[in-house]
Amino acid sequence: MLFNSIAYIVFLIPLVLVYYIFPSKWRWTLLLVASVLYYLSFIPVLITVVAAIILINYIFSNSLRLTKTDRSNRRLALIVLINIAVLAFFKYFNQIFPDIRIHLYNVDLFYKVNPVNMLVLPLGLSYIVFTVLSYQIEISRKTIEPVRHLGHFSLYLLFFPKIAQGPIERPQKFIPQLSQNHPFSYDYITEGLKMILIGYFKKLVVADRLAIYVSAVYNNSEHHGGTALLLATLFFAFQIYADFSGYTDIAIGSAKLFGFDLTNNFRRPYLAVSVKDFWDRWHISFSTWLRDYIFLPVAYFLAHRMTNKTYLGIAADKLVYVMAIMLTFAICGIWHGVGWTFLCWGLLFGVYLALSNSTKDMQKAIRKRFHIKKNSAVYIIFSIVLTFILVMIAWIFFRATSVQEALNIIGKIFSPSWEIFFKPSELGFAVLSIGSLIAMDLKHEFFSGQFLVLHSKRFMVRLAGVVLLAVSILLLGVFDGGQFIYFQF
Amino acid sequence: MEAIRNRHIHLIARMLIVVMALFIADRGIGALMKSLYFRQQSGDGYLINYAIDSTEADIIVLGSSRAKHSYIPEIFHDSLQMTCYNGGRDGTNHILFNYAQFKLIIKRYKPEVIIFDIRPEDLAYSVDEYDMLAPLLPFYKAHPEIRDLMNQRSPFEKMKQISHIYPFNSMIFQIIMGNLEFNKKRKPHYNGYVPFHGSKLSGTADTVYVSDSGTDEYKISLLEEMMETCMSSNIKLIFVYSPTWNYSGQNRYDTLFTRLIETHSADYKNMSNLPVYMENPGYFYDRTHLNEEGATIFSTLLARELMNP
Numbered sequence: 008m009l010f011n012s013i014a015y016i017v018f019l020i021p022l023v024l025v026y027y028i029f030p031s032k033w034r035w036t037l038l039l040v041a042s043v044l045y046y047l048s049f050i051p052v053l054i055t056v057v058a059a060i061i062l063i064n065y066i067f068s069n070s071l072r073l074t075k076t077d078r079s080n081r082r083l084a085l086i087v088l089i090n091i092a093v094l095a096f097f098k099y100f101n102q103i104f105p106d107i108r109i110h111l112y113n114v115d116l117f118y119k120v121n122p123v124n125m126l127v128l129p130l131g132l133s134y135i136v137f138t139v140l141s142y143q144i145e146i147s148r149k150t151i152e153p154v155r156h157l158g159h160f161s162l163y164l165l166f167f168p169k170i171a172q173g174p175i176e177r178p179q180k181f182i183p184q185l186s187q188n189h190p191f192s193y194d195y196i197t198e199g200l201k202m203i204l205i206g207y208f209k210k211l212v213v214a215d216r217l218a219i220y221v222s223a224v225y226n227n228s229e230h231h232g233g234t235a236l237l238l239a240t241l242f243f244a245f246q247i248y249a250d251f252s253g254y255t256d257i258a259i260g261s262a263k264l265f266g267f268d269l270t271n272n273f274r275r276p277y278l279a280v281s282v283k284d285f286w287d288r289w290h291i292s293f294s295t296w297l298r299d300y301i302f303l304p305v306a307y308f309l310a311h312r313m314t315n316k317t318y319l320g321i322a323a324d325k326l327v328y329v330m331a332i333m334l335t336f337a338i339c340g341i342w343h344g345v346g347w348t349f350l351c352w353g354l355l356f357g358v359y360l361a362l363s364n365s366t367k368d369m370q371k372a373i374r375k376r377f378h379i380k381k382n383s384a385v386y387i388i389f390s391i392v393l394t395f396i397l398v399m400i401a402w403i404f405f406r407a408t409s410v411q412e413a414l415n416i417i418g419k420i421f422s423p424s425w426e427i428f429f430k431p432s433e434l435g436f437a438v439l440s441i442g443s444l445i446a447m448d449l450k451h452e453f454f455s456g457q458f459l460v461l462h463s464k465r466f467m468v469r470l471a472g473v474v475l476l477a478v479s480i481l482l483l484g485v486f487d488g489g490q491f492i493y494f495q496f
Numbered sequence: 497m498e499a500i501r502n503r504h505i506h507l508i509a510r511m512l513i514v515v516m517a518l519f520i521a522d523r524g525i526g527a528l529m530k531s532l533y534f535r536q537q538s539g540d541g542y543l544i545n546y547a548i549d550s551t552e553a554d555i556i557v558l559g560s561s562r563a564k565h566s567y568i569p570e571i572f573h574d575s576l577q578m579t580c581y582n583g584g585r586d587g588t589n590h591i592l593f594n595y596a597q598f599k600l601i602i603k604r605y606k607p608e609v610i611i612f613d614i615r616p617e618d619l620a621y622s623v624d625e626y627d628m629l630a631p632l633l634p635f636y637k638a639h640p641e642i643r644d645l646m647n648q649r650s651p652f653e654k655m656k657q658i659s660h661i662y663p664f665n666s667m668i669f670q671i672i673m674g675n676l677e678f679n680k681k682r683k684p685h686y687n688g689y690v691p692f693h694g695s696k697l698s699g700t701a702d703t704v705y706v707s708d709s710g711t712d713e714y715k716i717s718l719l720e721e722m723m724e725t726c727m728s729s730n731i732k733l734i735f736v737y738s739p740t741w742n743y744s745g746q747n748r749y750d751t752l753f754t755r756l757i758e759t760h761s762a763d764y765k766n767m768s769n770l771p772v773y774m775e776n777p778g779y780f781y782d783r784t785h786l787n788e789e790g791a792t793i794f795s796t797l798l799a800r801e802l803m804n805p
Contacts, residue, residue, distance in 0.1 A: 013655060014651075193503045193506065193507050196507065197510075436666075470513065473517075474517050478521050478522070478661060481659055481661040481665060482529075482661055482664070482668055484665065486656070486665060
């Protein structure tokens with residue numbers, strides 16, 4: 008039951024109605040049952056894996072509370088290892104044992120039963136593991152108390168709007184919401200519905216539309232010239248953004264219908280002025296997770312071990328940064344997928360950030376030499392374009408099936424041929440969809456509070472906005488499109 | 497309490513207004529799209545529409561883009577003294593789409609001959625082929641004969657059809673272009689046949705092995721229905737495997753298709769690897785499509801076969 012299926016709407020609407028009729032004290036049970044049903048609509052048997060993770064972490068977290076500090080660190084290390092081992096097992100099983108076939112069945116509550124003859128990653132396992140790790144770490148840091156209520160704890164991990172692709176919710180933000188009343192709120196309902204509508208627009212009109220061209224070119228990259236590959240890479244940059252942020256909008260909107268607030272994962276990432284800024288705006292719940300639980304602890308650890316001022320002529324603080332950032336982005340790459348392409352993708356971002364950090368003084372000197380103000384419009388536009396190009400190069404590794412293919416694509420892009428593969432109508436749709444996405448982001452970034460449509464004070468303007476979005480989806484949306492890209496992680 | 501009740505009433509009232517506005521927009525824009533769709537004068541939409549609603553040709557060619565670019569109606573007309581219309585279309589699957597075209601054509605009149613361009617591997621199951629029925633969505637409401645087929649696309653197809661815009665989903669540019677006069681010159685056709693010019697091929701043909709992706713029993717049932725209908729309606733149905741720049745490796749679909757043809761005593765002409773083609777890549781536009789020169793020779797050969805069965 009993907010978010011972009013009618014089955015999901017059929018599931019969601021009655022659930023919201025029942026939710027507000029239900030006694031508020033027991034609403035969590037309804038949400039938990041709905042979340043389990045949602046999970047069962049994919050590969051039912053894999054819920055046992057998630058159930059095991061929930062139980063183990065619940066028992067551990069509650070026993071951790073009673074443990075002395077020196078033993079609690081060892082216990083934390085053990086639970087972290089267990090969770091990562093489960094994730095690694097499912098992520099790498101098919102790579103390590105390619106000949107073992109496991110017969111699973113994919114279930115759609117409303118349609119056919121399809122066999123899946125391999126061990127697949129249980130739905131949302133990466134997100135569940137990262138969520139539960141943050142929970143365990145925060146307990147060990149004593150910033151939160153373990154959840155005593157098994158139902159609440161299960162719902163924290165299984166809450167269906169966020170289970171498949173996050174956001175990776177921090178316990179401090181989400182768990183207190185489980186004890187709240189969530190009375191019927193006009194603002195939450197309307198805001199939730201608007202976000203769902205915007206999410207569908209991004210997914211069906213932008214992402215799936217661009218995917219047609221991207222797949223056609225990338226799936227046969229050896230037959231396409233540099234210009235077609237450049238265009239496909241540009242489209243892919245917007246496809247993955249619209250796909251993932253569209254999913255997040257639907258997730259946040261769905262949660263709002265039940266009175267819950269989820270973390271926004273995106274803040275106009277392609278308007279970032281540096282790669283660091285990009286990661287402050289892209290997949291925010293994940294990037295902040297990496298920052299708080301990998302980068303900072305590693306940097307702290309290294310800084311305390313490396314006592315000299317310089318190593319091989321390099322300042323210790325810069326070296327610490329490089330080592331910590333490379334490790335963080337290597338993990339970021341591995342988390343995204345199995346294969347060297349994902350590792351290269353992560354490491355490339357690590358290199359970007361390391362270079363950016365170690366050349367700060369040089370950048371400052373150049374700006375001073377040429378009298379360029381950091382906040383001048385020209386410099387900001389230049390920075391946005393440069394950042395976008397760097398990110399686009401990284402996306403080639405993300406989309407390609409092998410490092411060799413990615414390198415070939417980059418080689419072709421830098422020696423363009425003018426043969427472009429396109430159907431005029433598909434290109435027309437692509438320009439229209441990217442244009443609308445850019446317009447939306449520019450408006451939010453630079454004209455916040457102005458040109459309001461869905462949040463206008465006038466009802467008729469809001470109504471026109473809703474109708475326009477709905478008609479665009481019906482007229483331009485791709486209804487035969489596939490699943491969300493981040494689903495596989 | 498009163499305030500909360502007012503908020504609820506307020507929300508319900510607003511929701512009703514939104515639903516009403518959506519309903520009106522859907523009906524209005526849907527009606528406009530429908531009118532523009534059926535007024536097209538060029539492009540694929542027009543060709544599909546013409547095949548389904550207007551042609552009364554003696555010979556109908558059904559198939560995919562391989563049919564569209566390979567069968568020249570003029571040659572069949574000159575050789576057999578029968579009118580011919582090429583109903584092959586780009587981007588359509590072979591059996592599902594053409595079954596629907598077949599149903600809608602014979603609902604209106606009975607052609608004398610139907611040439612169905614097919615490859616045995618078309619019997620394989622592919623979910624994409626169900627998606628590729630989309631160009632027939634504008635015919636869903638007016639033609640109940642194809643609803644069962646169209647409903648195979650998804651369990652929610654009936655529900656989607658509540659919208660009057662949905663049948664024209666993704667067609668806006670095609671409809672606009674189809675209504676523009678200059679598009680006729682840009683995309684000329686000759687009774688449905690659209691020629692390809694030039695060749696992208698060189699060298700020798702490869703042997704291609706079709707992977708086994710299961711058999712679509714539903715497609716087989718549709719083919720069987722077509723064969724039975726043609727037999728009972730006295731329509732001559734001929735399956736043709738038109739030339740392709742590949743040698744087809746042995747696969748189970750060949751056996752399956754041959755058995756199907758034999759069971760129903762249907763006519764099948766396998767012209768996929770005729771030596772005249774395999775020795776001359778210049779007759780092909782690409783590996784699967786003939787160019788104008790190749791299509792002329794192929795249509796002449798086929799017309800000759802039809803004259804002297």
